[in-house]
Amino acid sequence: MTRLSAPRRSRLWTGAVVLALAALAAWINLPLVSRVFDRSSARVAALPAATPFRAGQRVLMLSPHPDDETLCCAGMIQQAQAAGAQVSIAWMTAGDGFEFDAALTERTLRPGPQNMRALGDTRVGEARRAAAVLGVPAQRTYMLGYPDGGLFRLFTTNFTVPYTAPRTRADAVYVTGALTPDAPFTGQALEADLTRVLDRVQPDVVLAPAPQDFHTDHHTLSYIALQLMSRRHQADRLRYWVVHGGLEWPVPKGLHEALPLTVPPLANRLPWTRVDLTPEQRGRKLEAVRAYRTQTEIEPRFMEAFVRANELLSPEPLPTAGPAADAPPE
Template identity: 45%
Template sequence: DDETLCCAGVIQRVLRSGGRASVVWITSGDASVLDLLIEGGPFGGAGRLRELAEKRMLEALRATSRLGVPAAGQLFLGYPDRGVSRLLTDHRATPYTSRFTDAAAVPYSAALFPAHPYTGESLERDFGAVLERVRPTLILAPSPRDTHPDHRAAGQLTIAVTARHGLLGSIRYWIVHGGEGWPSPRGLMPGVPLTAAPRSRGLTLAVFPLEPAEEDRKLEALRAYDTQLRTIAPFMLAFVRSTELFARLPGRDLP
């Protein structure tokens, strides 16, 4: 859902201007135990979490299709939810096994590279292959200051791999989990600007203004994420605002 929360306005504007847009999802939400508890029925363990990930991927396809992203630009890598930082540190060469899905390799047929091992080296190769395929001029990536461990790791991954491809200056950074109580106020408040996250302090933020029609389409896309709206709707809807915020630099790490 992060591409819609933080980047839906930019995606729409790029496409309307005749540009190309692609979205790459590093993980597929297969550690979302709370969603299964809310759905009810037997927990089912690893199998049900993989089924949830398949559902999440379908929701992501619907959301980005509503923004105008073509099928060729909807790219899933299928790496382990809540495990990306482990891949980039102590599992660079040895496969990591997800404690949620029991998988040690990409288990999803819809992924770009099914069966690739859960290692940092494999993730970096796959991400590099996406860059070669897409050849982006603008990259919107999670900030290493985000409090979600997968977001921080994805930001660090983006910095490392884009640097090797000479694209480091093309990154603009967004934050989803930006500090206690943010975004504030919670809930749907169209037409109201998004305030800066506490964890973006010290960073110069570019403000991207959304037109009312872009804001409406962003909400329409966000409503595709049914599984998550059932658990964190006030948080997610708080990103449907009249602006989106991006930092040119990642900034120094915060605790």
């Protein structure tokens, strides 16, 4: 009997694991599987409705990257404005760290720093178009333009010393239309910019990523928002959402407008509230999602999976009861 060499056995095992994971992902993403096996749909139906927005409120959306504001909260943004609230959006980064994205948009196999910076400017334009689709005027949008994938560095080791982003090779804000052009990539500068936005908007409600969101930029922004709002004695004005909520979430992938957006596994124990969307609000949300062509060309099924019958919002950043209530996110 012929024995397989060790390298060949390793390749076969790797192939088998990849196929098994692909099959599992495909099975999980079947709408029928979601309906039959996922009891969280019933849980969402039983959630309390979120506190409605009011006329005269000032609502500030803090978005780590261009598209997060739309994925999590496009319906809420529409509802706030319909109620007579004033909505502003602040993007922390230009989303310029995704090399595969730059390879496609810039049509190059090896995107260099200039290609990555061009991607950043492209995504800034997409962000402004998506905001316009949702009815947020340009004068109430703020592009801060700090490094995609670098917010934790700014929050920790590069609070005062400028950080050089590995993909753009930039160490200062370069994107067109930034709030503070040429601001150094430091946590100090980011906090100063975000404080300027807070001073200008004077928000009654701040929509921010939850600490449990898996993406490093997202949960770092959560920490920064909590810190700044606590200094203002306004931490109770924060409301929390999740975009990166766990393996394969949200399921099923693709456009399923009639299905609920279920509770994200990584933030399963937050005190979630439900924001129901009308068909018209879902349609406008889908239009805003598709304004992000750089993203929908690469991961359309993930992007469109957020266009659901509802959105989710938590009034608290941590579980309010239970033995692990104060445990940090894994």
